[in-house]
Amino acid sequence: MKFIHTSDWHIGRQLHNHSLLEDQRHVLLQIIDIAKEQDVDAVIIAGDIYDRSVPPANAVALLDEVLNTLVNELNITVIMIAGNHDGHERLGFGSRQMQDSGLHIIGPLTRELNPITLKGKQGSAVFYGLPYADPATVRHVFDCEASTHEEAMQTLLEQVNQHDAESLPKVVISHCFLDGGTESDSERPISIGGADKISPSLFASYHYTALGHLHGPQQKGGEQVRYSGSPLKYSFSEQHQKKSVTLVEFDCSGKVDVSLMPLIAQRDVRIIEGELAAILLAGQTDPQREDYLMVRLLDKHAILDAMGKLRAVYPNVLHLERTGLMAQTRQIDLEKDHIKKGELEMFNDFFSQVYGEPLSEQQQNTIVQTIDALHKGEQS
Amino acid sequence: MKFIHTSDWHIGRQLHNHSLLEDQRHVLLQIIDIAKEQDVDAVIIAGDIYDRSVPPANAVALLDEVLNTLVNELNITVIMIAGNHDGHERLGFGSRQMQDSGLHIIGPLTRELNPITLKGKQGSAVFYGLPYADPATVRHVFDCEASTHEEAMQTLLEQVNQHDAESLPKVVISHCFLDGGTESDSERPISIGGADKISPSLFASYHYTALGHLHGPQQKGGEQVRYSGSPLKYSFSEQHQKKSVTLVEFDCSGKVDVSLMPLIAQRDVRIIEGELAAILLAGQTDPQREDYLMVRLLDKHAILDAMGKLRAVYPNVLHLERTGLMAQTRQIDLEKDHIKKGELEMFNDFFSQVYGEPLSEQQQNTIVQTIDALHKGEQS
Numbered sequence: 001m002k003f004i005h006t007s008d009w010h011i012g013r014q015l016h017n018h019s020l021l022e023d024q025r026h027v028l029l030q031i032i033d034i035a036k037e038q039d040v041d042a043v044i045i046a047g048d049i050y051d052r053s054v055p056p057a058n059a060v061a062l063l064d065e066v067l068n069t070l071v072n073e074l075n076i077t078v079i080m081i082a083g084n085h086d087g088h089e090r091l092g093f094g095s096r097q098m099q100d101s102g103l104h105i106i107g108p109l110t111r112e113l114n115p116i117t118l119k120g121k122q123g124s125a126v127f128y129g130l131p132y133a134d135p136a137t138v139r140h141v142f143d144c145e146a147s148t149h150e151e152a153m154q155t156l157l158e159q160v161n162q163h164d165a166e167s168l169p170k171v172v173i174s175h176c177f178l179d180g181g182t183e184s185d186s187e188r189p190i191s192i193g194g195a196d197k198i199s200p201s202l203f204a205s206y207h208y209t210a211l212g213h214l215h216g217p218q219q220k221g222g223e224q225v226r227y228s229g230s231p232l233k234y235s236f237s238e239q240h241q242k243k244s245v246t247l248v249e250f251d252c253s254g255k256v257d258v259s260l261m262p263l264i265a266q267r268d269v270r271i272i273e274g275e276l277a278a279i280l281l282a283g284q285t286d287p288q289r290e291d292y293l294m295v296r297l298l299d300k301h302a303i304l305d306a307m308g309k310l311r312a313v314y315p316n317v318l319h320l321e322r323t324g325l326m327a328q329t330r331q332i333d334l335e336k337d338h339i340k341k342g343e344l345e346m347f348n349d350f351f352s353q354v355y356g357e358p359l360s361e362q363q364q365n366t367i368v369q370t371i372d373a374l375h376k377g378e379q380s
Numbered sequence: 381m382k383f384i385h386t387s388d389w390h391i392g393r394q395l396h397n398h399s400l401l402e403d404q405r406h407v408l409l410q411i412i413d414i415a416k417e418q419d420v421d422a423v424i425i426a427g428d429i430y431d432r433s434v435p436p437a438n439a440v441a442l443l444d445e446v447l448n449t450l451v452n453e454l455n456i457t458v459i460m461i462a463g464n465h466d467g468h469e470r471l472g473f474g475s476r477q478m479q480d481s482g483l484h485i486i487g488p489l490t491r492e493l494n495p496i497t498l499k500g501k502q503g504s505a506v507f508y509g510l511p512y513a514d515p516a517t518v519r520h521v522f523d524c525e526a527s528t529h530e531e532a533m534q535t536l537l538e539q540v541n542q543h544d545a546e547s548l549p550k551v552v553i554s555h556c557f558l559d560g561g562t563e564s565d566s567e568r569p570i571s572i573g574g575a576d577k578i579s580p581s582l583f584a585s586y587h588y589t590a591l592g593h594l595h596g597p598q599q600k601g602g603e604q605v606r607y608s609g610s611p612l613k614y615s616f617s618e619q620h621q622k623k624s625v626t627l628v629e630f631d632c633s634g635k636v637d638v639s640l641m642p643l644i645a646q647r648d649v650r651i652i653e654g655e656l657a658a659i660l661l662a663g664q665t666d667p668q669r670e671d672y673l674m675v676r677l678l679d680k681h682a683i684l685d686a687m688g689k690l691r692a693v694y695p696n697v698l699h700l701e702r703t704g705l706m707a708q709t710r711q712i713d714l715e716k717d718h719i720k721k722g723e724l725e726m727f728n729d730f731f732s733q734v735y736g737e738p739l740s741e742q743q744q745n746t747i748v749q750t751i752d753a754l755h756k757g758e759q760s
Contacts, residue, residue: 054434060469060473061469064473067474068477071477089437093443094473094483096448096452097478097481097483101478101480101481102477103477105474108441
């Protein structure tokens with residue numbers, strides 16, 4: 001039994017108001033290629049399929065396209081669960097009609113556990129898809145008293161424990177936050193105040209646990225309890241993460257072998273820092289000029305249309321921080337006497353960028369008088 | 381081959397801001413019962429499955445429930461097309477994975493016609509599901525020059541005509557407006573200015589055409605070109621319509637037999653007209669007190685909280701028209717001198733309803749003086 005574990009596709013997501021749909025298509029096609037080359041039996045998607053409970057129509061069309069290729073053309077079983085971003089009813093629509101095709105979508109939580117026994121090309125396994133469910137939902141569905149996410153998960157896992165897998169490996173699929181997990185800026189917290197944390201030990205006894213929610217790939221409490229991470233960087237905080245899918249294989253004894261298969265984004269998400277001139281110069285020969293960038297400018301003087309100048313070289317600068325200017329501004333704030341000089345210097349920078357030469361002495365006097373007059377106007 | 385033709389379920393629709401979901405469940409369960417009793421081979425839903433392109437989650441859950449019963453429990457094939465209210469991509473998601481289960485959803489228009497050949501318990505037929513598509517979409521998909529809805533439909537039907545059904549009956553499923561069709565208040569016009577009209581003769585050669593869009597059941601251009609109508613009344617303009625599904629049966633020679641199977645709403649939609657006292661009296665013994673009502677009050681005097689009084693007897697009055705009072709008001713407008721008398725009478729009506737007796741002469745004088753003072757205030 002050999003399968004790909006992935007999660008947090010967040011189809012339809014935007015990065016700083018920029019649609020990532022084409023980047024998502026690019027990386028999802030890589031997942032299809034890996035599935036094909038590795039001749040896997042299944043692809044497991046551990047929640048947050050879409051970014052929103054009501055995804056845009058083109059996100060729905062992209063997922064449909066990917067599933068048609070995997071399930072109908074390549075004959076690979078797909079099992080997906082709803083995450084905390086997904087609309088459970090919407091995602092689960094028609095799931096009973098799809099399951100015989102090899103597409104298993106676990107939308108709303110139900111009282112009945114629906115184990116999926118897959119016969120692989122080499123060996124079989126039983127998959128237990130547990131959709132994201134907060135304690136209130138678990139209480140409602142199971143008529144129990146779970147008050148924390150951990151207690152809610154225990155209720156769900158009791159069913160898994162009681163199920164007789166007939167000595168086949170058990171694979172649990174879940175979307176939750178394991179205690180000690182490393183977060184990024186792009187996850188929506190499951191709850192406030194720590195009641196969302198679940199002990200990794202709950203999953204210790206399964207042959208493999210395919211987790212979703214955290215966007216960086218990581219294991220928690222053991223090699224076989226893993227977050228695959230998202231296929232793309234969804235925030236600048238993830239700039240140093242290596243995105244991948246997790247390839248999981250059971251040998252005939254049920255022992256698990258795990259490897260990370262890297263994914264290459266069409267456009268990387270990264271932060272560059274420096275003075276404008278240096279950044280523009282380096283950009284001339286940067287083969288990754290299409291990347292999504294956050295730029296931190298260290299220049300201490302005002303710059304006219306810095307974003308426009310950067311985008312002439314790096315078209316996908318999404319966010320600009322004037323780190324240097326902010327430090328300068330803070331200094332000016334401290335030395336109140338220098339406020340006027342600050343304004344004069346700002347104008348001087350502006351003027352010299354537009355005319356290519358600094359203010360003459362006469363021009364400078366005019367500006368000083370104007371600034372004085374404005375300040376007197378403010379005080380009167 | 382025996383099937384039910386229905387359309388325009390509009391799941392999730394509201395009537396005067398009142399959710400109809402429970403009424404829809406009630407009537408959809410009747411359709412399931414008819415399908416079961418008549419032992420049909422298929423249920424055809426000719427568009428406007430949902431009321432909106434983004435249906436509410438409970439509407440999605442209701443459709444899922446109905447389809448699970450029809451397709452999975454009763455083993456009845458369901459074929460549905462997107463109408464002008466539906467979100468084509470959303471409705472069509474996963475349709476390739478569903479089709480082997482016996483659920484065929486035709487969402488976005490595609491260049492390839494996907495004929496569905498159904499083998500019934502007695503005889504077979506070929507079904508051609510054509511989703512609603514405006515001329516611009518047809519031009520885009522077929523790279524043709526269709527400028528009207530009629531030309532667009534001709535383009536789609538050419539494919540049906542060219543398809544070899546191997547002498548099986550051809551059934552076309554379409555969502556459109558046939559010239560001469562009778563409209564209701566609850567259909568969303570397909571286009572403005574008449575360019576939406578299609579000649580019924582286009583469908584003359586098929587064994588049966590299952591149409592959606594118009595909410596009243598009707599045939600157009602022949603017994604075998606039919607609108608099933610919606611299963612519920614979705615506006616007061618439909619109060620006299622008899623809602624039904626159409627039961628269609630082909631005999632061994634391909635001759636079609638059509639009958640209308642009535643649907644009984646949990647709450648009827650109707651208009652009652654009369655004076656308040658008479659309506660309230662009749663309501664005491666009205667077995668249909670839960671119906672959705674528009675009330676036209678003929679009383680010519682002001683009534684305190686007429687809606688509250690009506691709802692004490694008829695809890696689902698959704699709309700109130702003061703027909704009598706409006707006629708009175710118009711008359712008052714014509715006779716300018718009587719405006720003051722009008723206000724006095726209004727107050728008198730109000731007073732006598734609150735205190736159970738008319739104004740005394742002294743009270744009446746006080747009111748006249750107050751009204752006079754107010755009018756003087758207006759003029760100054």
